[in-house]
Amino acid sequence: MSRTVSIFYHASILAVSFVCGVICFHIIGSANAESFVLYIEPRLAGDKQSIFRLVLPVIVSVGIILLLATHHFLKIFIRVTVAMRATFFGFSSVFLLQKLEAFWLYTIWWFPFQLIYCILLLVLCNLLVPAWAKRRIGKQVSGQSIxxxxxxxxxxxxxxxxVISYVLP
Structure with missing residues (x-):
């Protein structure tokens, strides 16, 4: 029962954050949103891809999660990092879908990989700071699962x- 509640809890974090990103895009408007999206993620403009631009968002997210997991009072904000990433995921998804020529970019690259990143970051959050579990927060987790x-x-x-380098043109 505990795992089912945890799965629904984490799925609702992803879903609500994604929808909030979509709503934020419609509130801000596409003209203002384009500069914001391209500032945060220039790969969406079709610029030359680099390993640094690929690794940086994941490393920053993991680093923030690890930093928040180390302090007792900050542990309550650990899932906020993933929620913010999922919100940007929804925000930039609408940006890509609005550009008609970016449909395959969205379908093959952006949606599946960003969803997997969000899920893996939530799993990391749950390993470091369990939402609903029988163990207490702060109890040692096996290094093998991390x-x-x-x-x-x-x-x-x-x-x-x-996918970015060889599958997409």
Missing amino acids: MLNFIALFIIMVAEFI
């Missing part, structure tokens, strides 16, 4: 680089 999460993040980054 290492598997980092390996999965690395595999997804490599797959994203392959």
Whole structure:
């Protein structure tokens, strides 16, 4: 029962944050949103891709999550990092879908990889600071499960680089 509640809790974080990003895009308008989206994620403009631009958003998100997990009072904000990433995911998804020529870019690259990143970051959050579990917050988690999460993040980054470099024109 505890796992089911946790899955619904994390799925609702992703869904609500994504929808909030869509609503924010419509409130701000496409003219103002384009400069914001391209400032945060210049890869969406079709610029030359670099490994640094690929790794930076993931490293920053993981770094913030690890930083928040180290302090007792900041642990309540750990899922906010993933919610903000999912909000930008929804915001930039509407931006890409509004550009008709970017449909395949969205379908092949942006949506699947950003969704997987958000899910893996939520799993990392749950490993470091469990939402509803029988163990107490702060109890040691096996390093093997955290290492598997980092390996999965690395595999997804490599797959994203392959898709961006070789599959998409």
